[in-house]
Amino acid sequence: KLVLLQELYLVQSERSRGIVCKLHYRKREFERKKKKQSNMSSERPKRSSSLRKSNSFKIKRMGNIIVCESCGQGHEPGKNHLYDYPDNMDDDLLCRICLQPLVDPVDTVCSHTFCYSCIKSHLRMQKTCPADRRPLKEKDIKPSSILVRRILDKLTVVCPNNAYCDQTMPRSALEVHLKHHCPGSYIACPRGDNGCSYIGPRCQLEEHLWSCNYGNDIDGKTGMRLPIIEGQATTIEIPKGTSDLGLSVSWCEDSGGLIIEEIFPEGNAYQDARLCVGDRILEIDDQDFTQKTLAQAILALGATTPLLSLTVIREPANEAETALVELVR
Numbered sequence: 001k002l003v004l005l006q007e008l009y010l011v012q013s014e015r016s017r018g019i020v021c022k023l024h025y026r027k028r029e030f031e032r033k034k035k036k037q038s039n040m041s042s043e044r045p046k047r048s049s050s051l052r053k054s055n056s057f058k059i060k061r062m063g064n065i066i067v068c069e070s071c072g073q074g075h076e077p078g079k080n081h082l083y084d085y086p087d088n089m090d091d092d093l094l095c096r097i098c099l100q101p102l103v104d105p106v107d108t109v110c111s112h113t114f115c116y117s118c119i120k121s122h123l124r125m126q127k128t129c130p131a132d133r134r135p136l137k138e139k140d141i142k143p144s145s146i147l148v149r150r151i152l153d154k155l156t157v158v159c160p161n162n163a164y165c166d167q168t169m170p171r172s173a174l175e176v177h178l179k180h181h182c183p184g185s186y187i188a189c190p191r192g193d194n195g196c197s198y199i200g201p202r203c204q205l206e207e208h209l210w211s212c213n214y215g216n217d218i219d220g221k222t223g224m225r226l227p228i229i230e231g232q233a234t235t236i237e238i239p240k241g242t243s244d245l246g247l248s249v250s251w252c253e254d255s256g257g258l259i260i261e262e263i264f265p266e267g268n269a270y271q272d273a274r275l276c277v278g279d280r281i282l283e284i285d286d287q288d289f290t291q292k293t294l295a296q297a298i299l300a301l302g303a304t305t306p307l308l309s310l311t312v313i314r315e316p317a318n319e320a321e322t323a324l325v326e327l328v329r
Contacts (some may be wrong), residue, residue, distance in 0.1 A: 012022060035299055070175045072160040072185070079115050080104070083171060084158040093152065097122060097130055101151055110134050113144055128275030128308050152159040152281075158295050164201055180304075190307045191215055200242075205306055209239035210271075233282060233313045238272045240308040245301055251280070258297050274312065283311035 010301070067074050073083035080103040089101050097118035104116040112131040112238060114122075118140060122130055125305010129136040153172035159165040161184025163186045169177055178185050183203035189196040194214040198205075213223045228234045249258040258281040269275050282290055284300045302309070 001103050007218055030095075048117075067186075069179065072174070072178045072182075078117060080115050082160075083155075083174070084160060084162075086156060086158050087154070088170060093155070101155055102144075102148075103146055105152065106141045108136055109140045110136070115149070140324075159184070164203055189214070198309075204276075205271065206241040206243065207238045211309060219251045225272070225274065228279070228312060228314050230316050233311055235283070235309060235311045236272070238268055238308045238310065239306065240268055240304070241306055242304050243268050247275070247301065249301070250299070251294040251297075252280060255280070258289065258294075275312065277308075279312045279314050281310055281312050285309050286311075 007070045007112065018211050025215050041043050068081060071083055073082040075082050080100070083101070085101065087264055094099050095102050095105075095113055095115045096112070100115075102113060105113050106116045106119060107113050108119070110129050110132055111144075112129060116129070120138065123138055125134065127137060128133060153156055154171060157171045157174055158168070159167050159174070159177065159182055161178075161182055164184030165182050167177070167182075170184075176199055184201050186199055187202050187205060188206060188210060189198040189205070191214040192198075192214055194216070196214040198212070200208065210217075213220075215225075215237050217226045218224070219226055225236070226234070228236065244264075244267050246264040246269045247260055248262035248264070250261050257274045260275060260277055260281070261280045263270050263275060263277060281297075282288070283306070284297065285303075287296050287300070289300070
């Protein structure tokens with residue numbers, strides 16, 4: 001919308017020495033400035049593909065919490081990632097603008113190195129190099145060498161979730177750590193599609209899943225876990241995370257699938273209290289395992305997923321006893 005600002009002001013005329021009341025419209029002035037800015041933007045050189053920002057900003061929105069998936073801290077989109085360094089840094093690895101270790105480094109024609117976002121913001125205000133004040137344009141900068149980037153990626157950083165995690169690692173490994181391993185990373189309940197709104201640290205997710213009432217195997221009226229029915233394929237969900245499932249299984253040669261041989265008391269399967277010795281596992285996380293190998297099945301059962309889905313079938317008592325006898329033989 002074009003807002004017409006009207007001002008009523010008094011103009012002192014030098015000729016008549018009188019006071020004239022004049023109604024002034026700024027519409028033409030606004031259009032003139034807008035046209036001037038469009039002409040300047042069209043003349044501005046396009047940034048080469050080699051200088052496109054590599055440290056893309058991926059946000060992770062968890063309720064009212066917004067953090068960057070790469071560095072685990074909150075910062076403005078397009079700005080540098082924020083890291084916590086336990087050691088003092090060499091001055092040669094610092095950006096002269098932000099005075100922090102270089103992030104996405106670029107070199108100028110006058111042989112100075114800056115963070116890309118820092119030098120880009122500086123050139124918007126001044127077309128000179130911050131180090132020697134020589135004339136500088138955005139087309140005069142290029143990415144630093146691979147050697148410099150590798151040195152920066154090896155810098156030791158501290159996990160930002162220091163309330164739950166005290167690990168240190170190379171800067172390049174922080175994103176993977178936050179996404180898959182950090183106990184303090186905030187993640188949502190895997191049953192969010194069913195209506196659960198829980199968001200919390202990864203280390204507390206397993207405790208929540210044991211009491212979550214939004215599972216597919218939960219009775220909506222009583223809030224109890226549905227039992228395994230004999231003779232019917234039943235799908236159950238067991239919270240797992242980094243804990244052990246506590247199952248000893250073998251391969252069923254005749255009908256395919258896994259036969260549960262033993263359930264250990266310290267495992268999550270024992271705590272769930274629905275699986276029994278002799279039950280046959282048909283699917284793991286909605287994947288059919290009746291035609292796969294035992295090694296593939298063991299690998300799937302040991303995966304570090306927050307919630308493990310198992311489709312099992314329990315034979316009637318007499319058939320189960322016969323199967324166990326044949327297994328022992």
